[in-house]
Amino acid sequence: MQKTILIVDDSATIRKLVRLVIESMGHHTIEASDGLEALSILTHTRLDMLITNLNMPNLDGFQLIQQVRKKYHKQNLPILILSSEEEPEIVERGFNAGANVYLYKPLIPWQLRQEMNKIFTQAKLGRD
Amino acid sequence: MILSKQNHEDDITKQHLNAIRQAKSTIEKQNALQDLLQCYGEDSAALLVTLLEDRDDEIRSIAFHGLSLVPSEKSAVLLATFLAHTDLHVRNLVAELLVQYKAMAVPALLRCLSNPNKKVRKFAIDILGLIGDLTVTPELAILLDKEQEPIVQVAIAEALGNLRAAEAVELLMRHIDSCPGMAPVVIDALGKINTQKSIGFLLEVLQRNDFYLSLFSLEALSNAFYPEIIDTLVERYKRIHPELKTNFFKTLCSIYQKLDPPPASKINFYRFKDDILKILKETENIQVFSSIFNSLPDDFIIKMFVQVLELLNHQNQDINYFVIERLKRLDKTEILIKLDQYLDSISARGHLALLNLIGDCDLVCAENILKKLGNSPIPEIRRVVAEVASVFNGAEFDYILIQLANDSVQLVRESAYLALSDRAYYDLIPIFEKGLESQVHSIFQVSLHTLARLSPGLLYNHLEKWLSVNDGERLLMFLSYMPENFFLSKPFLKTLLEHVNMKIRMYAIHAFETISEEVVQDWIAAGQEDKHPDVRLVALRAQIRQNAARAKVAISRALDDQDCRIQEVALEATKQLCLTEMLPQIYSLLGSSDRKVQLKAVQVIQELGGAKGITKARERLYNYGENADNIISLATDQNLFSVLNPDEAQ
Numbered sequence: 001m002q003k004t005i006l007i008v009d010d011s012a013t014i015r016k017l018v019r020l021v022i023e024s025m026g027h028h029t030i031e032a033s034d035g036l037e038a039l040s041i042l043t044h045t046r047l048d049m050l051i052t053n054l055n056m057p058n059l060d061g062f063q064l065i066q067q068v069r070k071k072y073h074k075q076n077l078p079i080l081i082l083s084s085e086e087e088p089e090i091v092e093r094g095f096n097a098g099a100n101v102y103l104y105k106p107l108i109p110w111q112l113r114q115e116m117n118k119i120f121t122q123a124k125l126g127r128d
Numbered sequence: 129m130i131l132s133k134q135n136h137e138d139d140i141t142k143q144h145l146n147a148i149r150q151a152k153s154t155i156e157k158q159n160a161l162q163d164l165l166q167c168y169g170e171d172s173a174a175l176l177v178t179l180l181e182d183r184d185d186e187i188r189s190i191a192f193h194g195l196s197l198v199p200s201e202k203s204a205v206l207l208a209t210f211l212a213h214t215d216l217h218v219r220n221l222v223a224e225l226l227v228q229y230k231a232m233a234v235p236a237l238l239r240c241l242s243n244p245n246k247k248v249r250k251f252a253i254d255i256l257g258l259i260g261d262l263t264v265t266p267e268l269a270i271l272l273d274k275e276q277e278p279i280v281q282v283a284i285a286e287a288l289g290n291l292r293a294a295e296a297v298e299l300l301m302r303h304i305d306s307c308p309g310m311a312p313v314v315i316d317a318l319g320k321i322n323t324q325k326s327i328g329f330l331l332e333v334l335q336r337n338d339f340y341l342s343l344f345s346l347e348a349l350s351n352a353f354y355p356e357i358i359d360t361l362v363e364r365y366k367r368i369h370p371e372l373k374t375n376f377f378k379t380l381c382s383i384y385q386k387l388d389p390p391p392a393s394k395i396n397f398y399r400f401k402d403d404i405l406k407i408l409k410e411t412e413n414i415q416v417f418s419s420i421f422n423s424l425p426d427d428f429i430i431k432m433f434v435q436v437l438e439l440l441n442h443q444n445q446d447i448n449y450f451v452i453e454r455l456k457r458l459d460k461t462e463i464l465i466k467l468d469q470y471l472d473s474i475s476a477r478g479h480l481a482l483l484n485l486i487g488d489c490d491l492v493c494a495e496n497i498l499k500k501l502g503n504s505p506i507p508e509i510r511r512v513v514a515e516v517a518s519v520f521n522g523a524e525f526d527y528i529l530i531q532l533a534n535d536s537v538q539l540v541r542e543s544a545y546l547a548l549s550d551r552a553y554y555d556l557i558p559i560f561e562k563g564l565e566s567q568v569h570s571i572f573q574v575s576l577h578t579l580a581r582l583s584p585g586l587l588y589n590h591l592e593k594w595l596s597v598n599d600g601e602r603l604l605m606f607l608s609y610m611p612e613n614f615f616l617s618k619p620f621l622k623t624l625l626e627h628v629n630m631k632i633r634m635y636a637i638h639a640f641e642t643i644s645e646e647v648v649q650d651w652i653a654a655g656q657e658d659k660h661p662d663v664r665l666v667a668l669r670a671q672i673r674q675n676a677a678r679a680k681v682a683i684s685r686a687l688d689d690q691d692c693r694i695q696e697v698a699l700e701a702t703k704q705l706c707l708t709e710m711l712p713q714i715y716s717l718l719g720s721s722d723r724k725v726q727l728k729a730v731q732v733i734q735e736l737g738g739a740k741g742i743t744k745a746r747e748r749l750y751n752y753g754e755n756a757d758n759i760i761s762l763a764t765d766q767n768l769f770s771v772l773n774p775d776e777a778q
Contacts, residue, residue, distance in 0.1 A: 002412070011286065013286050016347070017312045017313070017316065020347055024339075024340075055219065057224055060217060105279060105282070106307070106309025106312075106313065
């Protein structure tokens with residue numbers, strides 16, 4: 001079944017590469033270049049997953065995730081962080097904010113596909 | 129002495145910073161910032177940078193604003209030291225400022241390339257890529273050759289792509305496999321740089337048979353505009369992963385579209401017909417569909433006409449209309465002749481889309497298709513046929529419309545009648561006469577107006593018939609929709625104004641109130657003697673609206689009416705027209721058993737009679753045994769009155 005995935009990254013290159021990977025899986029994507037734009041999309045679009053960078057202008061990834069979870073009450077929306085930040089404390093902060101998966105940049109396409117499939121399988125099992 | 133001067137300057141600096149920090153409002157903070165900028169000019173940067181770390185978001189925002197006003201190489205050096213900051217927010221503000229500083233930030237950023245912290249190197253490279261200064265290419269190239277950190281290598285490749293650095297093509301080609309995750313970014317960069325060499329390399333990557341590298345290469349190749357690559361790309365087709373066929377054709381078509389003029393013989397699309405049509409049939413993605421379908425040459429569409437028509441059966445309505453838009457670019461008449469033969473192979477959805485194609489095309493083609501679709505089992509199609517047929521003239525189209533005017537579905541009939549009303553030939557009179565028998569108001573209205581134009585005598589006959597059989601429903605519909613320029617003879621007017629049906633009398637007064645003839649106005653005025661209060665009310669309103677002289681008499685009569693609604697309307701009219709001569713009648717209304725009439729009367733008395741009037745009203749109210757003060761205060765208290773009489777207040 002086709003899913004809708006929001007990709008949030010200030011790098012147009014990363015957004016494009018992630019989009020291509022996701023589209024090759026048969027899913028639909030929406031793009032946002034920062035957290036604020038992502039929130040405005042989130043309010044009027046039904047999403048199946050959020051993939052976000054951390055380091056972004058206006059509203060960073062941590063703030064975005066926190067708002068998605070607390071302000072928008074989207075507890076079940078799978079959130080995947082794709083970031084170049086490798087420090088354990090930042091990774092932990094990402095999970096504490098509400099992320100489900102943390103992937104390091106550079107983007108490894110098969111890795112992204114694998115993690116997304118895992119999330120969707122878990123979500124399906126949860127529903128069944 | 130020198131020391132004390134330094135101390136004094138430090139004090140001033142502290143004062144300025146504290147002024148910004150301690151300001152209570154945004155305006156105060158902005159004013160303090162202005163003072164700082166005026167006092168220190170470019171040197172303010174050193175102070176403002178420290179404020180970027182402040183806990184207060186507003187202070188940080190003020191500092192950001194201030195720093196954006198003093199761009200300099202010196203400021204950039206200060207800002208660049210913050211690229212290693214642990215607070216993401218601070219780092220992002222710094223990055224944004226450095227991008228704004230453009231060329232002034234470049235020297236500071238280049239110095240960061242030798243920073244031992246890989247994050248600083250990465251952020252500096254990202255910012256250089258965004259600034260877009262091509263002169264940094266050599267430094268980035270040198271760094272790529274010696275850089276060990278994947279995250280920095282990838283950042284360099286991305287920046288070189290963003291810079292469109294043609295001189296870096298070979299370097300990028302060499303580094304495609306330098307580290308995990310490098311290849312996708314290098315491929316994207318080579319596509320952006322878009323030289324013959326970079327594009328040639330991307331075509332080689334396609335031969336690696338790696339799914340993702342082929343996927344990214346096909347996307348990167350879609351930027352290309354070199355006709356000579358088409359043959360090589362077509363050759364690669366047989367080795368393309370089956371799941372990437374859509375991407376392949378999207379790229380091929382994208383390149384083809386960029387060639388100006390497109391070399392018709394350059395790509396033999398017919399060779400790929402099965403795959404192309406399969407993709408077009410199956411895709412749900414309108415962008416994929418449009419980029420491929422739009423590139424297909426006319427001769428391909430004509431050769432594959434039946435299969436192209438089948439695309440109209442697609443579930444996605446946008447795709448249906450996209451097909452139609454593409455077909456419109458061909459010779460419409462030729463298309464419609466072909467269409468006629470294959471109409472049965474198209475679904476209802478496709479038929480609807482097709483009707484969009486018929487407009488200014490050849491009459492003969494349109495006639496056959498509209499005839500067939502006019503018999504469609506789908507009412508919506510028949511309705512649109514009526515709409516489309518309305519633009520064509522000729523007996524054949526009249527025939528189609530007459531047929532649809534007799535349709536079993538109301539919406540279809542309405543559409544057909546509307547279309548026929550524009551034609552209004554004498555031959556069509558019978559259909560409009562039939563329309564006068566319709567229960568559907570829109571059909572009745574269209575028929576009424578068309579007949580009034582074509583044959584008023586005939587309309588009189590119908591009116592006589594309705595009167596003779598006492599068809600109240602038709603008479604009411606007639607009075608509701610009576611055409612403006614249709615004049616009834618006086619006997620007709622009188623008959624309707626005196627009709628036994630109360631509603632007809634009401635509608636007749638309303639319909640005829642604009643007739644200024646004295647005798648008709650007398651008949652309308654007689655409505656005030658009607659036994660039914662609704663008729664009397666309509667008659668009063670008609671007279672107030674139409675004739676000021678008659679209004680006085682009508683109002684005076686209405687003030688004596690027994691019906692409270694009529695009295696209220698008369699009171700309001702008295703006030704509006706300032707009829708002080710009515711005051712004696714109004715005083716007597718103070719004895720009304722209806723509280724709303726009483727209150728309204730007090731209001732009018734206050735308006736027309738002033739304080740004297742109110743004194744007199746108070747006396748009268750006492751005489752009627754009422755609590756005069758209470759009623760007067762209720763009526764004259766505007767707020768309370770509006771609560772009690774919301775309609776009146778409005």
